[in-house]
Amino acid sequence: MVHEADSPFGPVYVVDTGDQRSLCFDRPDGTVQSAILKSDPLAVPTSYVRVATAGLALTQGRSRILVVGLGGGSFPMLLHRLLPRRARLDVVEINPVVVDVARRFFGVREDHRLLIHVDDGSRFVTRQGSRYDLIFLDAFSDSGTPDHLKESRVFEDVRHRLSFGGVAVINIALEEPRDVARRIETFASAFEDCAMLRGASQYNNLILVGTLAPLPPEPLFRHQLWRLARELDFPELTESVVSFKRVSGA
Numbered sequence: 001m002v003h004e005a006d007s008p009f010g011p012v013y014v015v016d017t018g019d020q021r022s023l024c025f026d027r028p029d030g031t032v033q034s035a036i037l038k039s040d041p042l043a044v045p046t047s048y049v050r051v052a053t054a055g056l057a058l059t060q061g062r063s064r065i066l067v068v069g070l071g072g073g074s075f076p077m078l079l080h081r082l083l084p085r086r087a088r089l090d091v092v093e094i095n096p097v098v099v100d101v102a103r104r105f106f107g108v109r110e111d112h113r114l115l116i117h118v119d120d121g122s123r124f125v126t127r128q129g130s131r132y133d134l135i136f137l138d139a140f141s142d143s144g145t146p147d148h149l150k151e152s153r154v155f156e157d158v159r160h161r162l163s164f165g166g167v168a169v170i171n172i173a174l175e176e177p178r179d180v181a182r183r184i185e186t187f188a189s190a191f192e193d194c195a196m197l198r199g200a201s202q203y204n205n206l207i208l209v210g211t212l213a214p215l216p217p218e219p220l221f222r223h224q225l226w227r228l229a230r231e232l233d234f235p236e237l238t239e240s241v242v243s244f245k246r247v248s249g250a
Contacts, residue, residue, distance in 0.1 A: 001028050003105060007097035014105045020045060023072040023101065034072025034106065041107050042081065049074045050240035051199035051207045052136055052169050053082075056232075057224040058209060058216075060165025061133040065089045068121035069139030070098055073108035080114050082232045089114045090132075092124045094139070122154050131163040137170040155190035159212070168210040184208060188247045198243040208247075218244045 002021070003014035013028040014021065019039050024030040037043040044050055052075060056062055062083055067076050070093035079089055093099050096118050102108040110116055117124060121139055135158050158168050168191065172183055188194035191210030198206060209215075216224065221244055229237035 003101065004028070005097050005101065007095050009095050009097075012095070012097050012101055014101060021072075021105065023098075023106065034074050034102075036072060036074065036106055044074065044078060044236065046074060047199040047240070048171055048205040048207060049078060050236055051197050051205070052138070052171065053078065053234070054197060054225055054228075054237060054241050055134055055136070055167050055169040055207070055209050057221065057228040058167045058211060059133045061163060063087050064130055064132045064163065066125075066132040066135045066161070067091045068124070068135070068137045069093065070102055070108070070116060071138065072106040073102045074106075075136060075138060076114060077106075077108060082234055085113065087113065090130075091116045092119050092121045094118070094120050122151075122157070125154065125157040125161050129161070131166070132161055133163050133166045135161060135166070135168045137168070152186050152190060155187055155210070159190050159210070162212060164212070166212065170208045170210075172206045172208060180206070184247060194247040196243070196245045196247060197241045199240055200242050215246060 001013060002016050005012045010026050013024045015024055015028050019037050021036050021038055022032045023034040025033060032046070035045050037045055063086060065079055065087065067089065070076070070091050076089050076091050079087070091114065093116060099116055099118060121137070137158070162168060170187055172180065184196070187208050187210060192212050193215040194208060194210045195215050196206055196208055215221070225241065226238050229235055
């Protein structure tokens with residue numbers, strides 16, 4: 001264990017296992033919230049981050065990104081590296097201790113392109129402000145997404161903060177199996193179309209994407225993903241999504 005800190009939302013741990021550095025909540029052997037490789041900080045060892053990045057293949061623009069939930073900063077730092085310099089990223093994290101740990105132990109750096117807001121994600125999206133090309137909901141405790149971020153009104157607020165052609169992305173993990181179908185239905189009902197994306201991961205994380213326009217058929221999505229991987233020089237993206245399934249009734 002590299003670091004342990006109390007926070008208003010429970011203990012926060014930084015744990016090294018060989019070359020991998022992980023962020024865990026509540027207990028040091030808890031679910032890995034975020035991870036980096038110490039030998040290669042640019043590597044992306046967690047599958048769901050690559051799958052979430054595939055959501056960019058469904059956007060018409062990539063100039064404004066919102067991430068709710070910082071963790072170790074894997075997703076925002078990856079986009080900060082991959083996207084053009086004109087792209088701007090806002091990250092909302094409710095726990096100030098997580099922000100401190102991400103800066104000290106995971107290489108998170110703010111600049112004019114990446115801003116971290118210590119705030120509640122649901123309050124942040126209700127305010128008037130910028131519209132986003134991609135909004136990624138990735139806020140977790142060790143027992144899953146906080147209850148107030150599962151409500152339909154939050155997804156409606158997210159919808160209203162999307163730009164034309166934008167996409168909302170949510171990571172559904174650590175849910176009780178009996179609750180997954182209801183979570184999918186609640187999210188999908190806020191958008192014109194919705195799909196489930198899965199990556200090759202031992203945790204079998206499920207990523208949902210919601211759009212304001214009809215999603216492309218899977219062959220076209222695969223082609224768009226291939227083009228995105230070439231554009232961003234991120235070849236791992238091409239094979240990141242092993243399953244693309246439309247949600248009926250979205």
